[in-house]
Amino acid sequence: MITPHFMPEFPIGQLSRKTGVSVRTIRYYESIGLLPVARRSGGNQRLYTASHGERLQFIRHCREFGFSLEEIREMVQLGSDQARSCSEIDQIACRRLEEVKRKIVRLRGLQAELERIIAGCQGGQMDSCQILSSLADHRQCLHPEHGGIDEDEHHWRE
Amino acid sequence: MITPHFMPEFPIGQLSRKTGVSVRTIRYYESIGLLPVARRSGGNQRLYTASHGERLQFIRHCREFGFSLEEIREMVQLGSDQARSCSEIDQIACRRLEEVKRKIVRLRGLQAELERIIAGCQGGQMDSCQILSSLADHRQCLHPEHGGIDEDEHHWRE
DNA sequence: CTTGCAGCTCCAGCGACTGGAGGTTGGATC
DNA sequence: GATCCAACCTCCAGTCGCTGGAGCTGCAAG
Structure with missing residues (x-):
């Protein structure tokens, strides 16, 4: 997957404000492999794109429904396999x-x-x-x- | 406080069976000061009396009602102060x-x-x-x- | 005397974060 | 260029209410 140079990137605080997920929790999700690892700036700061935002919204909404992080992980993986039927979800x-x-x-x-x-x-x-x-x-x-x-x-x- | 010699004492497993609280959990409650420290036998085993059983039943029932251990601790303390009104409970x-x-x-x-x-x-x-x-x-x-x-x-x- | 369960202590882990320490970066202002 | 400060970084530890496991000892029956 390519990230075109015109694709806007933003730091973690902005992602946090956009999604309502705390900065700490975003880093936590990355650490457990639920959110893809973000590109880093020269100064070692995480840079996010809209696709991270979408994924995080999905996670947040699932959490509000009470799904466990393990279930969410499973759904994310299942969801990325287009060919599969959604009966597992x-x-x-x-x-x-x-x-x-x-x-x-x-x-x-x-x-x-x-x-x-x-x-x-x-x-x-x-x-x-x-x-x-x-x-x-x-x-x-x-x-x-x-x-x-x-x-x-x-x-x-x- | 004296424990008269005719007061029957029993080991932790029996207390566990009587109350439906696991042995591990009983020891845990003792460790956090929710259950009074039990007398020990010569072989370092805990010896309980009926009053421990009553306290533990109270705790268990409260847990079933969803009270936190902190709330239970508070209630136990309030409850031991006879003079106080029960409005806090x-x-x-x-x-x-x-x-x-x-x-x-x-x-x-x-x-x-x-x-x-x-x-x-x-x-x-x-x-x-x-x-x-x-x-x-x-x-x-x-x-x-x-x-x-x-x-x-x-x-x-x- | 041996078997075997019951008991003991201590450390670590669960889930889903959160708190805090202590250091670095980025952008604005002086 | 210097300074300021918020936002960022990493790492460790704590939360709650237990539970799992290791590795030991106590005790009663056969």
Whole structure:
């Protein structure tokens, strides 16, 4: 791939402003091979072109959808192979959708239970705190949806 | 604090089975000061009592509700101060509830958008993959709930 | 006495960044 | 030309909540 001399290049800060991805994160994406290595100026500064911008927008949008960097890497690779059918991309997206649905169900259980617990709080002293005793005793719980500390919650606190 | 000789003590594996928290995680909680340091046997093995079990159940249940370890630590400390009002606990729980609600809204936007994108897939070749192009271009997105950053100036691909 | 599981400590890694230190470059102004 | 300062560079370490693995010791049963 050739970069014609009239193709405008810009430094990392500008790419950051254009895409809303932080400078640090851009360098990080390069370091893990998600974003192609940028050409450098004489003074060792990265120079980007519009195509970097497009790739980065793609990555950013995927991240907003909750795709992992590994999934994005996979999609980028699949996407560059024009001859292939897009059923693999479809699969990744469907997997992601199922995950999102499961998470919603779980969070709704959580919401109902938290609302119930909070509603029981009369603002009294500690020794009669309903929230604490509800949290201490699982048997009081009406909604089992949030049972099992699994992959969901603890990797997903953004 | 005295541990009467009739108070049954048990090793870490048993505590793990009783509470459903892994041995590794129990040791981890001790190391970060969330679980009180256990008495040791002659052979340097941890010995737990029922009160450790109760504390650990509380922690586990809180984790299932999505509270962070920091929040749990705070609640444990507040809870041990009998004289204090439980409004602080209430605040923590409400904060958590708001977070859960926000997450649900966001995820619902995500779900709708993913469904829309996936529905557009005709299973063709890569060069016409609707999923890829939808993910690449935020302007095609109907649901702004999952956006974090305003995209004013992405003026490439005029 | 041997087997074998349960326990111990310590270090490292996960994902997706972020913080901070400490040095260099580029463009504008004096 | 000198100076200034923001933007850039690299490198290491930390975040959160664990988990994996190495390599050791403790303990009860056969």
